[in-house]
Amino acid sequence: xxxxxxxxxxxxxxxxxxxxxxxxxxxxxxxxxxxxxxxxxxxxxxxxxxxxxxxxxxxxxxxxxxxxxxxxxxxxxxxxxxxxxxxxxxxxxxxxxxxxxxxxxxxxxxxxxxxxxxxxxxxxxxxxxxxxxxxxxxxxxxxxxxxxxxxxxxxxxxxxxxxxxxxxxxxxxxxxxxxxxxxxxxxxxxxxxxxxxxxxxxxxxxxxxxxxxxxxxxxxxxxxxxxxxxxxxxxxxxxxxxxxxxxxxxxxxxxxxxxxxxxxxxxxxxxxxxxxxxxxxxxxxxxxxxxxxxxxxxxxxxxxxxxxxxxxxxxxxxxxxxxxxxxxxxxxxxxxxxxxxxxxxxxxxxxxxxxxxxxxxxxxxxxxxxxxxxx
Amino acid sequence: xxxxxxxxxxxxxxxxxxxxxxxxxxxxxxxxxxxxxxxxxxxxxxxxxxxxxxxxxxxxxxxxxxxxxxxxxxxxxxxxxxxxxxxxxxxxxxxxxxxxxxxxxxxxxxxxxxxxxxxxxxxxxxxxxxxxxxxxxxxxxxxxxxxxxxxxxxxxxxxxxxxxxxxxxxxxxxxxxxxxxxxxxxxxxxxxxxxxxxxxxxxxxxxxxxxxxxx
Ligand SMILES: Nc1ncnc2c1ncn2[C@@H]1O[C@H](COP(=O)(O)OP(=O)(O)OP(=O)(O)O)[C@@H](O)[C@H]1O
Ligand SMILES: [Mg+2]
Numbered sequence: 197x198x199x200x201x202x203x204x205x206x207x208x209x210x211x212x213x214x215x216x217x218x219x220x221x222x223x224x225x226x227x228x229x230x231x232x233x234x235x236x237x238x239x240x241x242x243x244x245x246x247x248x249x250x251x252x253x254x255x256x257x258x259x260x261x262x263x264x265x266x267x268x269x270x271x272x273x274x275x276x277x278x279x280x281x282x283x284x285x286x287x288x289x290x291x292x293x294x295x296x297x298x299x300x301x302x303x304x305x306x307x308x309x310x311x312x313x314x315x316x317x318x319x320x321x322x323x324x325x326x327x328x329x330x331x332x333x334x335x336x337x338x339x340x341x342x343x344x345x346x347x348x349x350x351x352x353x354x355x356x357x358x359x360x361x362x363x364x365x366x367x368x369x370x371x372x373x374x375x376x377x378x379x380x381x382x383x384x385x386x387x388x389x390x391x392x393x394x395x396x397x398x399x400x401x402x403x404x405x406x407x408x409x410x411x412x413x414x415x416x417x418x419x420x421x422x423x424x425x426x427x428x429x430x431x432x433x434x435x436x437x438x439x440x441x442x443x444x445x446x447x448x449x450x451x452x453x454x455x456x457x458x459x460x461x462x463x464x465x466x467x468x469x470x471x472x473x474x475x476x477x478x479x480x481x482x483x484x485x486x487x488x489x490x491x492x493x494x495x496x497x498x499x500x501x502x503x504x505x506x507x508x509x510x511x512x513x514x515x516x517x518x519x520x521x522x523x524x525x526x527x528x529x530x531x532x533x534x535x536x537x538x539x540x541x542x543x544x545x546x547x548x549x550x551x552x553x554x555x556x557x558x559x560x561x562x563x564x565x566x567x568x569x570x571x
Numbered sequence: 572x573x574x575x576x577x578x579x580x581x582x583x584x585x586x587x588x589x590x591x592x593x594x595x596x597x598x599x600x601x602x603x604x605x606x607x608x609x610x611x612x613x614x615x616x617x618x619x620x621x622x623x624x625x626x627x628x629x630x631x632x633x634x635x636x637x638x639x640x641x642x643x644x645x646x647x648x649x650x651x652x653x654x655x656x657x658x659x660x661x662x663x664x665x666x667x668x669x670x671x672x673x674x675x676x677x678x679x680x681x682x683x684x685x686x687x688x689x690x691x692x693x694x695x696x697x698x699x700x701x702x703x704x705x706x707x708x709x710x711x712x713x714x715x716x717x718x719x720x721x722x723x724x725x726x727x728x729x730x731x732x733x734x735x736x737x738x739x740x741x742x743x744x745x746x747x748x749x750x751x752x753x754x755x756x757x758x759x760x761x762x763x764x765x766x767x768x769x770x771x772x773x774x775x776x777x778x779x780x781x782x783x784x785x786x
Contacts, residue, residue, distance in 0.1 A: 251686055276688035286683030290701040290779045300687050332779040348687075358686075 201227045202248060202356065202388060206257035209243050209413070217243040218413035221257070226405065228386040234399040235409030235416075236436070241392045243413070245358050248390065249278045261356070276300055279349030279357040279387075283365050285341040287333040293319070293344050294329035300352040311351075318347040323377055339370035346378070350385070357389045364393065375401055396437055400425070400444060408433050422448040426564065446521035449560040451513055454523055454553055456537050456546030461485055464501055471497045481532035483509070489543040494531050512536045515545070520560065523553050573749040584736075588757060591732025594725060595718040595765070598654050602661030602714060607707075609662075610669025611695065620670060631663040635724050643728070653725035660721070661714040668710025672703025705780055708773040712766060719762045723754075733758050 202225040209218040218240040225231040233241040246252045247259055250271040259266050266274055279300075287296050297315035302308060316326055322343040333341060342362060349357055363371045363378075379402065382389065393399055399406050400421045407418045410432055417429040425445045428434040434441065460474055460482045474482055475497035484492040484501050493506025510529040513522040515537050526535035527550050534547040577584070613620040638656040646652045676699050684698045723734030731738065736754030741747050 249686060251682070272688040272690045274688075275686055280683065280686035282679055282683060282686070284677070284679035286677070286679035288680060288684075288698060288702075289677075290698075290704075290777070292779075303688055303693075334779070334781050345683075 201225065201262055202231075202390065203260040203263075204244070204257070205260065207244070207247065207254045207259060208256040209240070209247060209252060210255040216413055218247075218254075221413070221415055223407055223415060223418060225388060225390055227388050229404035230382060230389040230391055230402055231405045231407060232399040232403035233390065233392045233407050233409060234394065234396060234403075234436075236411055237394060239409040239411050240413035241394075241409055242360055244409075245360055245390055245392050248356075248358055249275045249280060276304055276352060277354050277356065279352075279354045279359075281342075281345045281349045281357070281359040281362040283361040285333075285345040285365075287341055287344055287348070289333050291332075292329065293324075293331050293333065293336065296333065296344060297329075297348045297351050299348060300354075304352055315347070315351055318351050319344070321350070321381065322347045339366045339374065342366060342374060350381075355388060357387045359389065360392045361394070362391075363398070364395065371398075378402065397444075400447070408436060422564070423568075426568075443521070445561075446524060446557065447519045449520040449557060449564070450515075451518050451520045451523040451537075451553075451556065452515040453559060454515060454520070454535075454537070454548045454556040456515075456548055457552075458546045460532075460534070460547055461544055462495075462501060463487070464503070466501055468500075471501065479532070481507075481534075483532075483534075483536060483544065483547055485544050491536055491538070491544050507531050509536050512538045512542075512544075514538055514540065516540065520553060520557055523548065523556075524550070527553055572752065576747075576749050577753060584753065584757070587733050587735055588761070590730070591719070591722055591734075591758070591761060594650065594653055594657070594722045594730065594732050595715060595761075598657035598718055599661055599711060599714050601654070601658040602665050603707075603711065605658075606662055606665035606669050606710075610666050611673065613666065614670050614673035623666060627663040627666050630659045635660075635721070636727070639725075639728060648728065650730050652728060653722070653730045657718055657721060657725075661718065664714050664717075665707075665710045668706050669703065672706035673699055675706055676702045704776050705773065708769060708776070712769045712773075715765050715769060716762050719758060719765060723758065733761075 204221045204223040207218060207221040208216065210216050221244060223231075233244060235241055243252060247254050248261075248266065250266055253267070287293075288299070291299075294312055294315050297318050298308070298311035301311040301314060306314075316329060319326060319329055324340060324343055324347070328336065328340065333344070336344065342365070345362065349359075363374045366374065375398065391402060393402075403421050405418060406421055406424050408416045408424070408429075410416045417424065417433050419427075422445070424433070425437060425441050425448070428437060428441075437444075460479050462470065462482045463485050466482075471482060479497055481494045482497050482501065484495045484503065484506050486492050491509045491512065492503050493508050495501045495506050499505065511522070511526045513526045513535055515523075516539070523535045523537075527533060527548065530536065532547070534549050535553060536547055537545040539545055609623060613623050635656055638659075639652060642652045642655055646655070680698065680702065681694070684694045689698060722732050723737060725731035726734030726738040729735075729739075733754045736750045736757075740750035741754065742751075744750065
């Protein structure tokens with residue numbers, strides 16, 4: 197089956213006690229993309245998600261997958277076509293890791309042997325060594341359990357993945373790893389994913405599209421992360437996105453137009469006169485590179501360019517791949533106040549001062565606004 | 572201690588021991604057969620649990636002698652008369668443990684099972700019951716061991732396994748101490764053996780349970 201599109205049409209969910217968890221939700225989750233539901237606690241994210249695989253039924257409206265009402269299919273059969281990952285992983289404690297992952301293929305009638313074989317592949321895919329397959333869930337760390345949860349949801353290769361705060365029960369370092377690997381995986385598999393989180397950073401990092409919910413189950417804004425950060429629909433969204441909204445936007449601005457300067461890039465054979473000239477021009481530091489043009493470190497223009505005395509380059513940026521946020525970070529971490537640009541192989545292309553980067557920020561913001569106005 | 576009597580009566584002692592095992596295990600098997608469906612229904616429909624629990628507790632409180640006498644009129648002088656009360660007594664602990672076992676299934680596990688496409692029956696058989704095993708086995712253990720000591724009372728009807736050593740061969744033979752001692756020692760040994768076997772079975776059934784947590 198091909199990746200599918202999920203459509204909410206006027207969906208309202210009222211619980212028996214009268215709580216309106218979702219109100220008149222209209223939303224399209226496009227094929228092959230990650231749609232993130234984000235919003236404060238109790239705003240109806242989980243309720244919305246659980247209506248997709250019919251763990252809950254809408255009170256009004258309907259949900260379509262590829263144009264077909266989900267209620268037309270038997271609930272259990274429908275669910276086997278949708279990977280489901282939850283915060284506490286929910287692994288079966290009485291089954292080995294391998295058999296946990298083999299669960300859905302076996303429900304679909306695949307032989308045990310075949311299901312286990314593909315389960316072993318899934319484990320590898322989520323970065324777990326095959327030996328872990330023999331363990332029981334209680335013998336895994338929280339991060340490993342989450343990976344198994346993801347592997348289990350992927351095992352039957354469903355076109356749709358529903359994920360409810362899958363990474364929020366692990367520590368920030370593990371969460372970062374899981375997020376990076378998840379994005380890499382999605383590049384390969386291109387599933388239609390609905391991802392619930394209450395963490396704005398996670399939403400911005402993972403989402404192709406972000407749906408912001410407000411308490412009472414109202415959808416306030418649906419947009420790409422860039423546009424959400426650039427133009428929040430109202431004060432609620434702006435508040436929810438938090439104070440670093442401007443800085444976060446830098447993540448979406450390319451650094452390939454930053455003006456680079458090569459004059460302060462020197463190697464050990466540099467003539468003393470050149471260093472002096474740099475010093476006279478107000479440059480206290482020069483960037484020393486090796487024969488392969490890899491950065492060695494910053495050296496003062498007042499002394500001899502010795503590798504032993506060099507201050508390390510803590511962070512570089514690649515204009516072809518990195519955002520202006522990385523470029524700015526690189527400049528802020530450097531004793532010279534200059535960012536170091538490198539190519540894909542790590543060879544130094546040149547350096548750029550804070551001011552050069554901020555000029556690029558201004559240009560990029562203006563450019564993205566022009567693009568926006570034109571569209 | 573009259574060892575000659577013991578060695579001379581080994582076939583009799585063996586037969587009584589066999590009867591004792593039968594009379595303590597059969598009621599537990601019957602009790603499980605009743606408690607499993609009853610407990611499962613009670614965990615699905617919590618409103619039923621209160622009344623069911625009350626009923627099993629009341630049954631448990633009925634004095635065994637009274638029950639024997641009552642059943643004598645119905646089933647006559649037969650092992651059934653001993654088995655039925657013992658089976659009824661196990662319900663009080665077994666139903667409770669089946670329900671506790673079903674409740675020990677974490678919500679997240681149940682949610683994941685439903686979300687992956689398990690129907691109700693498959694979920695019960697493949698997910699909930701296996702996870703309930705440790706608590707069901709704990710109940711089985713208590714029921715079996717307490718039955719082993721209770722079987723003796725059946726000796727009053729002539730079906731008491733090792734209990735006969737206290738009555739027919741003990742008290743009625745002028746408090747013949749050797750028979751009584753043999754009965755006590757074998758009953759205790761049987762209880763210990765049964766307990767060990769059940770724990771062993773549980774370990775075999777639940778290789779997935781963390782060890783050393785008092786299970
Ligand atoms: N079974 C239920 N019965 C009644 N009200 C419920 C039920 N489940 C959820 N609610 C209510 O519906 C609203 C939305 O709940 P939901 O779980 O969808 O929120 P959420 O956005 O996922 O929150 P969180 O970030 O805390 O997980 C809340 O007000 C909640 O209290
Ligand atoms: Mg939630």
